[in-house]
Amino acid sequence: MIKKIICSFLFLITISAFSQQEKINNYKYVIVPERFDFLKTPDQYQTSSLTKFLLKKKGFDVFLSNEKLPQDLMLNRCKALTAIVIDDSSMFTVKSKIEMQDCNGNVLYSSELGKSKEKDYKKSYQEAIRDAYDSMVDLEYNYTPLQEESIKDAGLVVEEVLAVQKMVSKEIAVPKGSLEVLYSQAKKNGFQLVDTTPAVVFQILKTNVKDVFVIKDKNGIIYKNGNNWVAEYYENEELVIKHYVIKF
Numbered sequence: 661m662i663k664k665i666i667c668s669f670l671f672l673i674t675i676s677a678f679s680q681q682e683k684i685n686n687y688k689y690v691i692v693p694e695r696f697d698f699l700k701t702p703d704q705y706q707t708s709s710l711t712k713f714l715l716k717k718k719g720f721d722v723f724l725s726n727e728k729l730p731q732d733l734m735l736n737r738c739k740a741l742t743a744i745v746i747d748d749s750s751m752f753t754v755k756s757k758i759e760m761q762d763c764n765g766n767v768l769y770s771s772e773l774g775k776s777k778e779k780d781y782k783k784s785y786q787e788a789i790r791d792a793y794d795s796m797v798d799l800e801y802n803y804t805p806l807q808e809e810s811i812k813d814a815g816l817v818v819e820e821v822l823a824v825q826k827m828v829s830k831e832i833a834v835p836k837g838s839l840e841v842l843y844s845q846a847k848k849n850g851f852q853l854v855d856t857t858p859a860v861v862f863q864i865l866k867t868n869v870k871d872v873f874v875i876k877d878k879n880g881i882i883y884k885n886g887n888n889w890v891a892e893y894y895e896n897e898e899l900v901i902k903h904y905v906i907k908f
Contacts, residue, residue: 684741693725
């Protein structure tokens with residue numbers, strides 16, 4: 661009986677790891693923050709540059725967050741995983757691990773803790789990150805794009821965005837006084853937009869494009885058009901377009 665339980669447990673672990681690997685393979689890009697939370701300055705001790713370099717060895721198409729991104733990624737940050745170095749250091753040992761997160765902050769992969777006892781900070785952080793990377797032997801990346809009709813991310817393809825923007829520009833302007841007013845409340849990586857009830861209408865996530873946000877948990881974006889804002893998203897496979905005044 662114990663042997664059967666152990667075998668079943670190992671089987672579940674294998675299935676979970678396989679599923680995790682499949683999800684990671686569906687992502688086209690990886691973004692590495694220019695500064696990790698535990699550091700004071702961008703790329704301090706070359707931690708971000710090193711992480712980018714190591715992940716490129718795995719076959720990922722990697723960008724630092726302050727670099728120019730491909731157009732499809734600028735319009736939809738959910739096409740990328742974010743690689744974050746987590747610091748778990750003690751007084752005499754630097755400990756780091758590498759986490760791969762989706763655009764909603766869900767951890768899809770985590771390395772083991774890398775360690776270093778070097779006294780020099782630059783050497784110790786770099787050694788710990790390399791050690792963490794060396795534990796990622798189970799991660800074999802091979803980009804496998806999802807079929808377009810089954811993608812459930814939060815963005816639109818570039819052609820759709822351009823076509824819809826052209827359509828919107830031809831619409832008759834709606835008087836500002838007749839538009840619903842939403843009020844922004846700052847959240848991590850973006851804002852939540854509430855009405856006068858107050859009820860949360862949208863949660864939006866920042867992108868690298870000025871005045872363009874991803875709508876969290878919806879297949880769409882929100883962007884500025886003149887003095888107003890336009891939300892475009894899909895419901896029941898139908899494109900919904902709504903106009904708002906947003907007070908930031």
